[in-house]
Amino acid sequence: MSDVEMPLAVKHEQDETHVSSNPVTDDGNIDNSNSDSDTPLQKRKRPLARKNVIKEEDEDDEDIESSDSGAPFVKRTRPAVKRKSYNDDDSDNNGSYGSPSTSKKSSRSSTSLSDGQNDSSSDSDVPLAAKKKIVPAKSNGSAKKNGTNGTSRTKAVPKYKEESSESDSDTPLAKKTSTKKTAPAKSVAKSSATKVKKEPDTVSSHKAKASDNSKSKKRGKDEPDNKDKVKKVKKEEEEEEDPNAWWLNQNDNDNENEDDSVKWTTLHHNGVLFPPEYVPHGVKMKYDGKPITLAPEVEEVASFFAALLYTEHAENPTFQHNFFKDFKKIAKAHKTVPEITSFAKCDFTQIYDYFQLEKEKKKNITKEQKQAIKDEKQALDDQYGICYLDGRKEKVGNYRIEPPSLFRGRGKHPKTGCLKLRVQPEQVTLNLSKDAPIPKAPAGHKWAKIVHDDTKTWLATWKENVNDSFKYVFLAAGSSLKGQSDFKKFETARALKKEVANIRRGYMADLKDKKMFIRQRATALYLIDRLALRAGNEKGEDEADTVGCCSLRYEHVTLEKPNILHLDFLGKDSIRFQKTMEVDDQVFKNIRLFKREPAQEGDDLFDRLKTSELNKHLQSLMKGLTAKVFRTYNASFTFQDQLQKLTPKNGTVAEKLLAYNRANREVAVLCNHQRAVSKGHAAQMDKISDKIRAFKYQKMKLKRTILTLEPKLKKKRPELREPESDLEDDWIAEYETQLMEKEREKVRLKWEKENQKRKENKEKPMTEKELKDMLKEVDAREKELVKERKTGTVHGSKSATVEKCDAQLLKVDERIAATRTAMVDKEENKQTALGTSKINYIDPRISAAWCQKHDVPLEKIFTKTLRDKFKWAMTVDANWEF
DNA sequence: GCTGCCACTTAGCAAAGGCAGA
C-alpha cells in the first residue's frame, strides 16, 4: 500500500514565514527600493485569462468538455494585488522540486503507474476508508438520526425589534432574573435536545463508574494517587450540580423538525464593560532629539507604539508605516509642536522605559494590593461575566469591549499597525429578551441599538474601524449553547465516518469526469480529505495573502514525476504549509492539466471552483457536510486510531500520557498547527539531561554500596558492575564538587537561621567555631567521595542493607524512565501546538473514554477550562467510539 | 446566480497564574 492513502504518511517539512522588513522613509512611506516585489502595498498581478479549451494528450483527458454546462467558464478575477511567492528568497526549498515544465507533454501513459498503484476507480484505491480500519460506532445509530441527518431545518424568521436605546431600569440582573426560575416552554435544553439525543452508552453516568470497583487490576506505583485524584476531581465536578446539563435532559419524543434556529426564549445580561478612559502619564517622547509635549490623545497613540518597541511588530515596516500615518494625523489634529512629519525623528524609548519601570513596580506590589486587584476582577466577573439564558445562569465569554490599540495583523497584513479606535457605547448593539431590563449605558452615553433576536447567540456587537468587521460578545466556551454546537459538530463528523467510503468512491470516480469543473471539484476534495486543507475562501486585497484549497495558485503547487505533489503556501495566520506527498496518478494528471500553460504565477489552480460550489456539492452528498467537516473527521479518526495503536496496555500513567500526546501530535501535524520553538527550549532540555545524569549517579552509588556490602554478588549479579552510561570520571568529579559546595551553602544557611532564631529568643548564638566544625564534616565527606572514586567501594549509610539499596535502585530506575519519557515528549513537541486540535478538532469523548479505559485521571489531559467546555462529553463509557 | 454581510469557529501569541524546587 502506498502511503498516499494515509494522511499521516505525508512527508512534511514545516516552517514559518513572516514579514520581512523594509525601511520607512521620513514621510512615512515604505521604501521598496531594496525589497522584492512581495510587499503587500503593491498591486497583485491580475491573472491572465486562460485558454478555454484545454487539450490533454493523456487519454483520460482528451475529451474534457471545454465549456462545462454546469459551470460557465468565466475566469474569476481576484483582487488586483500583485502576489509574488513569499518564499522567493527561500529557493533552496524548491530547488529540487519538479519545475513547472514537468507539467508539459508527458510520455507517461495512464498505465505507467508507480508500484502498487491501482486503477483509481477500484475499491482498493479508495483512500482512508479502505485502507484504515474503520470500526463502526458502537452507538445505536441515534447520532445519525439526531445529529445532523434527522432534522430538517426550518428557516428562521428573525424576531427583530428595536427599542429605545435609553436604559429603562436599574434593577440588578440577578434580582430580576431570579424570579424566573422555571425553564420556559421552549428552553434551549429542550429545543436542542431534539437534535441531541440520548445514546444509551453515551449517557451512562460517571457516578456509576466511580462506584465500580472492578478496576482493582494491577496498577503502576503512581496509580493509587491518581485514582484518588480522579475520585477527587469527579467528586468536585459532580458536586457542582449542573442545572445546564442539557445532554442528560433529552427527550426522545421531541420533534426532530423543530426549528433549531431559535437559540433562546429569555436572555438577561448586564451589558459590556468598556476599557477605562486613558490616564496620561506625562512621559515625553523625543522628536528630532528634543522632548515634546503631547496632548493626551496623542500621547495615548504614541504609547501604543512605545509599548511594542523592540518587538517584531514595531520592526515591521508596514506596521511602522500604518502607525505613523495615523499618528501623524492625530498629532496634527491636536496641533502638536513641532509638527510631526518624520518617523525617523520619533524616539519613543522614554515611554518604553517608563512602561518597563511600571511593569517592575507591578511585580513588586504587596499581597494586599494583589488581593485587591483580584477582588476587583472578581466583582467585574460577577457583574458582567454571567447572564441568564432561559432562566439558567451561564458564563459570558469576552464581556470586555476591546480597548483601543494598534491593530496587530498577522503575516503581511496590509493594515497591520493601523490605529484601532476606542469603541463608544453609541456603536454597541445589545441583544437580550424583551422582558429583560436594559443595562445602563455608561454615564452620558447611550447604546446604538437594543435588539431581541432569539436566533442569535451574541449578547453584544459592534463594528471595528480597521477592517470594518463585526465584533461580538458571546457566551463562554463552557456554556450550553457552545456545548451543543460542539456536540453537533462532532456528530456531523461521526456521520461523515459512515458516509466517507461512498464519498471517496464518488470523488475518485469524478477525477476522470469529462467536465473540467467536476474534475477540479474532485481533485480539491481529494486534497481536502487527504491533507486536511481548509476550504480556501476568496480574500480581499486589504487582507494578508493567505490561501486554502480552493484558492491555491499556480505557484503553490509543484509536481514531480511519477506522482509526487509538493505544496508550499501560507495558510491561515500566515503559517506556512509545506508538505510533500505521493498522490493518486489521476490527481497528479489533473493538477498537471490545471497547471497547463499559459497558466502562470498568480493564476488560480482551481479556476472554475469556488468554496460555495464545493460545499453545495457536499451538502448533496450528506446533510450538514462542508469542507471543514473533513478536517474534524480526519482529526478525530486519526486520533482514535493512533490512541488505539500507541497506548501501552500495562504501561504507567506517564507512558500512557506519552502515547496520548503522540496521538495528539499526529493530529496537530495533520492539521498543520505550528508554534515557534521557545527561546529556552535547548536550555530546558539540557536541564532535564542533567537531572537524568544525577539519577544515574545515584544508581552508580547504590550499586557500589551493594557490592561493598556483599562482594560475593560481583559474580552472581554482573549488572552491578556495569558502568552507567554518560557518567564519565570527569563529570562525576565535577558533580561531586558541586554537590559538596551546595552542601556547604546549606550548612551556612542553617547556621545563620539558627542564630537568627536564637537572637529572637535571646539565647546564646552559635559560634564561628561551631560553623567551622559543621563545615569540617562536609570536608570529610568530600574526602570520602574522592576515596570512593579511587577505590570503587562505597560504604553508604550505617543502616544500609542490600535489600534497602535494591528497593532504592528500583525507585531511581522509575524516576529515570519517567524523566526520559517527559524529555522525549518535550522534544517531539517543541514545534507543534497540541492545544488547537485538542480544543477544536478532536472529539472529547474519545479522550474521556480513553481515560476511563486506561485509568488515567482526566485532569492529566484536560485543564479545568477544558473539562468545563467538554462537560457534555465526560459521561461516555470506556467503550465509546468515534 | 452572485456578492457581501453577518455570525460563528478556529488560531497563535502574550499575559497571568500556579507550582516545583531552592
Place this chain on the structure above:
DNA sequence: TCTGCCTTTGCTAAGTGGCAGC
C-alpha cells in the same frame, strides 16, 4: 517562603459558511 519557569487563560485576529438582497 520566594523565585523562576511552565502551563493555562484571555485576547483578538483570521478563518468558514449560510443567507439576504440585488
